[in-house]
Amino acid sequence: MSRIDPGGVAHVAGGEAGSLYAAGQKVYPKAVHGPVRRAKWAILAACLALYYLVPWLRWDRGAGMPDQAVLVDIANARIFLLWIEIWPQEIYFLTGLLVLAAIGLFAVTSLFGRVWCGFACPQTVWTDLFLWVERRIEGDRNARMRLDAAPTTRGKALRKLAKHAAWLVIAAATGGAWIMYFQDAPTVTRDILTGGASLETYVFFGLFAGTTYTLAGWAREQVCTYMCPWPRFQAAMLDENSLVVSYRGWRGEPRGKAKAAGVGDCVDCRACLHACPTGIDIRDGQQLECIGCGLCIDACDEVMRRLSRPAGLVAFETLANLAASEAATAGIAPGPARQVRGMKARQPVRFSRPRTWLYAGVLGAVAAVMLGAFLLRPTATLAVLRDRAPIFVRLSDGGIRNAYTLKLENRTRPDAALALVLDAPEGFRLVVQDSAADAEARPLLALRQDGITQWRALVTAPAGAGLPESTPVRFRLLDAAGHTVLAERSVFLAPK
C-alpha cells in the first residue's frame, strides 16, 4: 500500500507559500457514461420522485382527520405515516428510526464504502441534478471552462441567467416540497403561490429553497470537504475489506503514453480527474475528499475500452486485494501477464467479518426492539393522578374523601364510552363529576376519538372505617361486555 498517499489536499494546498487561506478552485466535472453513471441516474430519479411525490399521496382517515399519507402535523402534535399515527410521547419511535438509519449507514459503509455519499446523500443528488441543468445550458466541461474564461457578452449573460433561473426553480420546488411534509400539500401549495401562506411558511420555504440553491449550485464539493462531519469519522467504519473506489496502481504504473514500451495501463489521460465531482485525482489513493461516487470508474473504463485494454483500472476494490495484487505482481514487467497475475491474486470480497456481523446484530436488535414496541403500543391509556392539595378532605359526617384526576387517552378512531368501577374496601363510594351513568349507575366515561378526556373522580370512605394511612385502590374501565379494558392502581390516603 505504499502508493496510498496520507494527504489528500493537493488541490487546496497549491496556495502561495505562507497563506493560511486558499482561493477555491472551481471544479468542472465532465459528463461520463457507463454503468455507475446509469446507477446514479436511477438512484437520483428514485430519490427525487420519492421526495417530491410522497406529500401528494392521500390516505383516508375519516372525517376531521388529515388525509395526507405522510404528514408531520406540528400544530396538532401528531405524525401521520400511512396507517400509523405517532403521538408526542411516542417520539422515541422517531429516535429509533434515526438510530436505525445511523447503524444502517455504518453497516453499509463497512461493506461498500461511501455509497451513501456517492449515490444517495441529498447533497450529491441535488448537486448532480444542478450539474445536469448546468450541462444542458452551458455545455460540458470544456465549454463551461471556455464560457467562464470568456469576456462577458450578451450571450454569456443570458446563459448564466437561464442557468440560475432554472436552479432557483428547482430550489423553490425543493423548499416547497419540504413544507408539504408539515402542512397539507395541496393547500400549502396554493397558499404559497397565491401569497396566502403564513410568514413562518414563507420563512421555512425560503430557508430550504435558499440552502438548496446555495449548497447544490454554489458550494457543491465544498460541503463534503469542509462542512460535512461524516467524511471525518467514516474512516472508523472502513477497513481493508471494505469496497472503496480505488486505482489499481499495480496495473497502471508507471504511467506513460499508450504506445510507449515498459509502461503500465494508465495513459495519464486525466479522464478520471476531469470526471471527478470533487476535483481530486483518484490515483493519489484514498482521500477524505473522495465521496465514492465511482464516476472515475466509468471515465477510465471508456478510455480502456477505446485502447482495447481490460476495464477496471479504477474500480470498486478492497485495500486488501490491492495489496495482494501488488505483492503478486512485484517484479513483473508491465503488460498482459502482470494484469492476469494481479487479478488472480485477488480474493473474493469478505463481506462476512466481525465488524459487519456486529453492525448487522445491532441493527437487528434495535429493529426488533422497535418492532416489538410498535406492535405492543397501547391504543388507549388511563392515567390516575391523585390530588395532593388537599391530600384528603374530612367531611361533616366524619367520612374521608380523596380526589383523583383521570386522564383517558384514546389513540383509536371510534368513539366509545367505558364504565368506571373502583376496586376498594366495602363502603367506598365513587363519584365522577359531570359524567353520565350506565344502567347499573356506574359512571360512564366517554372516550374522545384520537384525543384525551379528563375526569375528576371523588372517592369517599365512610366515617368510622378505621382506615390505615394508605389503602390501595384500583380504577378499572369496562367495555359494554363487562370486560376490563384498562386498569390503573392508586392509593386512598386517610389521616393518621
Place this chain on the structure above:
Amino acid sequence: MPTKIEKDAVSGTLTTGHEWDGIKELNTPLPKWWLYVFYATIAFAAVWVVLYPALPIQGATGLTGWTARGAIEQEMAEHAERLEPRLAAIRDAAPQEILADPELRNFALAGGRVAFANNCAACHGAGGQGAQGGFPSLADDDWLWGGKLADIRQTIAHGIRNAEDEAARTTMMPRFLADGLLSAAQVNEVAEHVLSLSGRATDAAAARRGAAVFAENCSSCHGNDGRGSRELGAPDLADQIWLYGGDKAAVVQSVSYARAGVMPAWGGRLDPAVVNMLTVYVHSLGGGEPE
C-alpha cells in the same frame, strides 16, 4: 516560535512556520470563503448591536426599539385579545349556563384554577383545603353560607362581614362572656352541651344544664338541634368540622368572645368573568351542591 516555512518530507505539504518543541504545523489552508463567512458574522454582529439592545447600558435600546419587556407585553396583549371572546361569553352567562356548556366549562375551570391560585389560595390553600383559625375548607361538604353556585358567587363577589360592601353577608355572634350575657359557669355548661351534639361531652350533668342555656341563647341562630343556619352563616355544631377547632377550650373561647371571620369582596377587584370562573372552579372542588 517562528521557523522558516519548509516542505514536510512525508506529506509534501508546506509548514505554517510555527513550531512547538520540535512539532511543526502543516499548512492545510482553509478555503477563503470560510474566512469570508467569519467576516460576515462580524458584520452581522455590528448590525445587530445597532438595531437591538446589545450594550449593557441603561436605555441603550437599539434603533428598532425592541425590548424583551415590550415583546412580552405585546404577547400578553395578543393573548388577552384571543381570550376576550370566551371571557365575554362567561361574563354574560350565569354560572349554571357555564357548567352546561362543555367548552365554557373547561375554559372556566382552567381560568378559575389560575385565578384561585392568584387570589384565594393564600387563605384557603392551594386546593381549597382551608386552614385552621377561620379559613374554611372549600372542598368539603360543609358550608357556612351555602354551597350552591349562586351562594358561592354571592360570597366571592361581596365577601363576608366586609364593611365596604353593603351586599356582603354579615352577622354577628354575641360575645357571651365578655359582654356579661352569660356567666363563666353557663359558658362551661353550654360548651359541654355543644360537645354533646357530636357525642363528645365530658360532663353529662353540665351538658344537660347547658341544653337550657343553649335553647335560650344559641338556638335562634344555630337551631334547636345545633345544625346551624345558612341564612345567618351560623355553623353546624353537630358535625365533625370545626373551623376554629373542636376541643372544649376552643368552643369555650368561641362562646365567650365570639368569632367573626372576614373575607374581602372580589366583585370590585376582579373582572366579573373571573368571579364567574372562580365560582365554577370552587363549586368543582368537591363540595359544590346541585341547584
